[in-house]
Amino acid sequence: MKKAIFLLNGKETPYRPGQTLLEATQAIGFHIPTLCHLKETTPTGACRICLVEITGARSLMAACSTPVAEGMEVFTETERVHNTRKLNVELLLASGKHDCLICEASGDCRLQELAYYYGIKELKFSQDEKFYPTDDENPFIIRDFSRCIRCGRCIQACNELVVNRAISYGYRGKDSKVVTGGDGPYTDSECVFCGQCVEVCPVGALTEKKAKGRARAWETNKIRTTCPYCGVGCQQWLHVKDGKITKVTAVEDGEPNMGRLCVKGRFGYDFIYSEERLKTPLIRENGNLREASWDEALDLVAGKFKEIIAAHGPDAIAGVSCARSINEDSYQMQKLFRAVIGTNNIDHCART
Template sequence: MKVFINSRPYTATGGQTILEVARAHGVYIPTLCYHEKVGAAARCRACVVEVKGRPALATSCNTPVSDGMEIVTDSERVIEAQRFVIKLALSSGNHDCIVCEKSGECELQDAAYYLKIEDQDVRNGKHPADFDESSAFIRLDHTRCILCGRCVEACNQVVVNRAARVVNRGYHARIGFGLGTSMGDSMCVQCGECIQICPVGALTAKKSIGVARFRDVEKVRTTCPYCGVGCQLDLHVKDKRIVKVTGAEDAAPNRGRLCVKGRFGYDFIYSEDRLKTPLIKENGEFREASWDEALDLVAGRFKDIIAKHGPDSVAGVSCARSINEDSYQMQKLFRGVFKTNNIDHCART
């Protein structure tokens, strides 16, 4: 079908929303509560547009297009309505961008810039500091929260953990956890999905605060080293050190989701305690050895035990941190070479 946005014709398919068609063709419409992972909530009303023939402004995130629809995203009426929403959000908290981790990649900042909102339009006094620092890895700054609800939807729908929710009503509404507990004392599993989906600087990874601006990092796509699921990660690297990890939204199998280990457990890479060579224990003490020496020793011991006691005297347990191909090779070694079926995987139960 054909629709018109700001008098220009665009192709669209049935079932698409105005926002989806606009984004597909590079037409910017501000959004705050909408995210493709959790769908349209039509809560914030930042995405309103005019649709010819309709008296009221329509929320573009949940209004389906129809053939010949005429949409206006840049009229004075639309811009004023959007400016009102964004100004309210900006004045509701401490949106002092120069000290905010999210500056430069913040959806509220982008919307304010697009709508040409001036600083003096929204200064509303300083809000008292209001942090939830109870989580080991995540900081929630309530004064930067615009109550878009995306973290709640992500926790409920994407992670299906149901730790986060909106508590209280009206002016007193805020993000809460459990039955009045803090984030750290709730059933939050610290997966960080809520950080990833938060459009502003309200939820941040504690370890990444003050470490690097987004423009100073190089993103390196890799596979999580922790288990055989093989989640795809983007390492944010500055000066050859990892400063943050995010899930790769565009890649299977995780589509952005990570567990606490994959998202926050990267410090081990720099540990001085990491083994750099194989160690062989002699007379109760470890000594460094070459890979050839260590592998020859292990192979020789397997041969001795099997020769003396038979193939079923040995058993193997493959590690869940290994990739599936390694586990497959290990069972081939035990079944095909050692001639035993004593092979298992630590994650099987």
């Protein structure tokens, strides 16, 4: 069979029939800038940043939504392409308040990156000034419509990635807005606060309330880990500054969640910082608990176990391991019971 070929900036390039131009170029590691494109979802072609020139086509075409055709001649870096993309970035910059200095997303903003990449030196168009009011009537998500560029990534994520179907486009033309059913706050909607919309927002329109003011993107390092809640095993990035988690995001290409998290996985991390944490061994004395050293507490436990084994045999001791802690902890506990105490009375909550 003849290999499917198209011409990318004059160079013969293979593709799989059915691929979009963006997919075909990404497959060979060739970069076309995007903004609204969201992997695994239907392309919307909303932002016009991935425009390319195709021989024979009257207008520039969006690479994200144009299927490759055999022999198609595509140019990605012509002056016309460059100028149009730049113009589109300038229009987006005029669409709202994009004041990076005070924006939570600064340093992690696609629009900021594009403005820099296209060498925009001044704001060419006057900025819109009237915006829908901010919705922050919930504990987790701030919806600042003055920064929204209506790229639709949040809508694609909500409807196609997590399929919670809580938001869509509302109103028309310059009044258009990302709305919940009935255009109320998130709390009065189908929203389940998974925060996927925040994760995919390329600007500062959707930000995390709990992370606000905690750290600039460049001040954190990311540590990969596994979610401590249910048994799905979602892969997380813990964003850490000065040894503390400032926010949690999903590992985009991590199995099995592939970029998704739920409300507990994304926002339920700060229990570890609770003042109520147990911080020292405690021993009950005369009915009350008092603080003790590790040596004292461990000697007491080991001593009492030995005493009970001597008097009643090892089967008079029983233990329950923890299904939330790491494998190695459960391994050690069953080893303690079997090899040291001498009983198989070890169980955990799998049955309950």
